[in-house]
Every structure is written in structure tokens, then in C-alpha cells.
Amino acid sequence: MTRGFYIGRFQPYHNGHHRVVEQIATEVDELVVGIGSAGDSHSTRNPFTAGERIMMITKSLVDFDLVTYAVPIEDLDRNAVWVSHVQSMSPNFDVAYSNNPLVIRLFDEAGIEVRQSPMFERDVLEGTEIRRRMAEGGDWRELVPKPVADVIDEIDGVDRIQKVSDTDAGDTPAE
Numbered sequence: 001m002t003r004g005f006y007i008g009r010f011q012p013y014h015n016g017h018h019r020v021v022e023q024i025a026t027e028v029d030e031l032v033v034g035i036g037s038a039g040d041s042h043s044t045r046n047p048f049t050a051g052e053r054i055m056m057i058t059k060s061l062v063d064f065d066l067v068t069y070a071v072p073i074e075d076l077d078r079n080a081v082w083v084s085h086v087q088s089m090s091p092n093f094d095v096a097y098s099n100n101p102l103v104i105r106l107f108d109e110a111g112i113e114v115r116q117s118p119m120f121e122r123d124v125l126e127g128t129e130i131r132r133r134m135a136e137g138g139d140w141r142e143l144v145p146k147p148v149a150d151v152i153d154e155i156d157g158v159d160r161i162q163k164v165s166d167t168d169a170g171d172t173p174a175e
């Protein structure tokens with residue numbers, strides 16, 4: 001039995017993440033999806049709460065023949081103990097999945113195997129691009145699994161992003 005751990009902010013969970021999980025499902029029996037920066041929400045870069053991201057991910061992952069657990073992981077000021085923090089919040093796992101250089105480094109130093117995945121259609125399958133389209137009233141639905149679009153509708157997420165990016169204007173560059 002192999003259990004994997006896939007970490008990301010998933011703001012929102014999109015078709016690029018879904019392709020990665022499709023690949024991971026061929027390699028492991030169970031998958032923990034770590035919802036990073038779990039305490040952040042209602043900002044331009046992190047509009048959705050951990051609970052909202054749990055809904056997006058749980059409803060999308062029914063597509064796969066895979067036991068999955070969505071686990072919120074809050075950020076810490078101390079990178080050196082972040083892997084222990086992750087392990088304290090997650091079911092045990094054998095292999096971690098990430099393309100983030102800091103995450104790869106931290107798992108590597110802790111002696112945990114990390115696998116990277118190819119980037120799928122990165123010109124459009126990128127959280128930053130999807131949030132930009134939402135903020136500007138553009139087309140974004142085809143870039144996320146249908147259950148994610150349904151959750152974003154249910155929570156009036158586009159309106160939130162538009163309001164938050166108005167508030168942020170002048171403070172931080174649109175991301």
C-alpha cells in the first residue's frame with residue numbers, strides 16, 4: 001500500500017492539478033491533498049477559504065479510483081520545521097508530490113522522496129491566470145473541473161474576487 005501527499009494552495013483547484021492527480025492515481029493507492037496556506041482567504045492571491053477548497057477538491061476527486069483525504073495545512077514562520085508540521089497534520093505518507101523548489105528542498109532534507117510532474121498547458125492552467133480572468137469577467141469555467149465551477153458559483157466566488165481586487169488596487173499588484 002502506497003500513500004502519496006500532494007501539496008498546493010489550490011486557489012482554485014484547476015484542470016492542471018486534476019491532470020497531476022490523474023497521473024498520481026496510477027502510482028499510489030491513497031492520496032492526501034495538503035491544502036497549503038490554509039489560514040489565508042479573502043485576498044487577491046488567496047481568495048478561497050480552506051473549507052471552500054476542501055469542497056472543490058473533494059467533489060472533483062470522486063472522478064478517480066483513489067482513497068483521498070483533504071488536509072488543511074497552515075503556514076508557519078519557520079521553514080525548518082514545516083515538514084514536521086505537515087506530518088503532524090496528515091495521515092502518514094510515503095512520497096510527496098510538488099514542483100515548488102522550497103517544498104522539494106524541505107522534503108528532500110527530511111529524507112522524504114519527492115516526485116515532480118510535468119506542467120500541463122501552463123499558459124492557461126495557472127491559478128494566477130484563472131483568478132485574473134475571474135477578476136476581469138473573462139472565461140474561466142473551462143479551466144476548472146465542473147464541481148469547482150459549481151462551488152465557486154455557490155459561494156459567489158467571482159464577486160468576492162472582484163471586490164477583493166478592487167480593495168487591493170493600489171496596495172498590491174493584481175496576481
Ligand SMILES: Nc1ncnc2c1ncn2[C@@H]1O[C@H](COP(=O)(O)OP(=O)(O)OP(=O)(O)O)[C@@H](O)[C@H]1O
Pocket residue numbers: 007008009010011015016017020097098099100117118119120121122125126127128129
Ligand atoms: N498546469 C499545471 N500542470 C501541472 N502541475 C501544476 C499546474 N499548475 C500547478 N501545478 C502544480 O501544482 C502544485 C500546486 O500548485 P498551486 O496551487 O500553486 O497552483 P498554481 O496554478 O501554480 O497557482 P498560483 O498561480 O496561484 O501560484 C504545484 O506543485 C504546481 O507546480
Ligand SMILES: NC(=O)c1ccc[n+]([C@@H]2O[C@H](COP(=O)(O)O)[C@@H](O)[C@H]2O)c1
Pocket residue numbers: 007008009010035036037038074075076077078079082098099100102103106
Ligand atoms: N514555512 C511554511 O509555512 C511553508 C514552507 C513551504 C511551503 N509552504 C506552503 O506550502 C504550499 C506550497 O504550495 P504551492 O506549491 O502551491 O506554492 C503553500 O501554501 C506554501 O505556503 C509553507
